[in-house]
Amino acid sequence: MGMTITEKILAAHAGRDRVEPGELVNVRVDLALGNDITAPVAIKEFEKIGVDRVFDRERIALVPDHFVPNKDIKSAEQAKMLRGFARKHGITNYFEVGQMGIEHCLLPEQGLVGPGDLVIGADSHTCTYGGLGAFSTGVGSTDLAAAMALGETWLKVPESIKFIYHGEMPQWLTGKDLILYTIGKIGVDGALYMAMEFTGPAVEKMSVDGRLTMANMAVEAGAKNGIVPPDEITRKYVEGRAKRPYTFHASDPDAAYAQVHEFDVSKLEPAVAMPHLPENVKPVSEAAGIGIDQAVIGSCTNGRMDDLREAARVLKGKKVNSNVRLIIIPGTQEIYRQAMREGLFEIFLDSGAAISTPTCGPCLGGYMGILAEGERSISTTNRNFVGRMGHTGSEVYLSSPSVAAASAILGRIAAPWEVM
């Protein structure tokens, strides 16, 4: 029996020829990640272990991104803890304000994660790097503390579900729409403890940005990891960028899957997830008409160049509705600079959008766009739980950047073709 790509990466990091779903394995970690919310807890736990140094100061990434630039005194204290730990242990991949970005936009861009890697992060969207053909998964702060000490962690080998996306992507359809559609089909626990493997012609033609978006939301279906088999598109992205050697793994033709789902994308419409779960998915034309107060374009799901370009295409020459606040957040300093170079900022500013420095900000109801009671936001982020972006009486609708941009213009949920 062959192995899936997920099983192969786990086997390689466990020093084994093969692993079976359900087995508990001890694996070597290529990179361990923490942020300004999760790392402070991890640092306190790390100090209880009784070791005086981290396993490898080049294989830990500390990214303050949730509440920085510091939103209040307590956040400042947490960020300070991160900075202090990074200095004390000489952590090379600590990213200060001015260099930082949203962690899951930043690490792929900086070449710190690559195909074949095994990455754990104390952040649930660590599964994003599967878009490059890595095994990556979210863990808690205590797991991060243990990994920082040992350079290894324990994992249960997940069963895999294979998703095959057939057909040509219609105009305006993006990776975000495919993953929302998929979660709508299988539910928020449809892939609980499992690996989601994204394949098929539509994914093979997709840019790395789109693939990272798809893998990013695997956790919204309960999955341990999401993964796209790496190919030439991946190679072009990582070449000259990767800071460590990388390995391309592929699933064997006779690998075993717990389930296989096949979808035809050619007739799909952009998707909108209605409150208050990412599985409440409707085609945009069925959600159209719902009035909104705010639109957010950014986050580790949709804060990359492809996303900003798509938003700009819709916003060019148009004005944001007078009842709407449009907030655009480039994912990293590099993306910020590139968007500026390409003239996207001019388009955004002319339309009446606010552009923010890279941060998670409103995505988790942190700051920079909190909702009042009764307000609605369309957002390119990944979660629409009760109170996720502010008051428990507010609502979040999830969509792609083009749908968010069109909605900002019309003041209600709208499809991009309504304004083009």
Next chain:
Amino acid sequence: MELKGRAWKFGHDVDTDAIIPARYLNTSDPRELASHCMEDADPDFPNKVAAGDMIVAGKNFGCGSSREHAPIAIKEAGVSCVIAKTYARIFYRNAFNIGLLIFESEEASERIDEGDQVLVDVDAGVIKNLTKKEEYKATQVPPFMQQIIAAGGLINYVAERIKG
């Protein structure tokens, strides 16, 4: 070991934002987190929960973020254990790592009602509903997880391993 307390009932897919909203994540102080435990699902919960009480919920408990603040808030609020049909995987892991006892039982999740008095025999994995006079079986905890519990959480387990 036996746990005994009153059941507080919640539905399916209770997410980490409901357990501890992100607006309180600018601190990692367990007591402060506990004072907002389950606030967005039931604003009064932190006031009415008593030491030993249990949270009983449906499927996919703890879905969403990786914040360990969620099991920490529950544990520090005095909740003796969580009983649910299934758990989101990061929450499941975190609970064991920090030493919050959690049990998986479809029967218990369906049969226990708010306010029922519940007794859990931890070693036998048996959940007793004292109000309804019923008994339910909890899913067996994997041996490796039992070792973590026995060591008193992951940090102690790792510390022992490093010394050993």
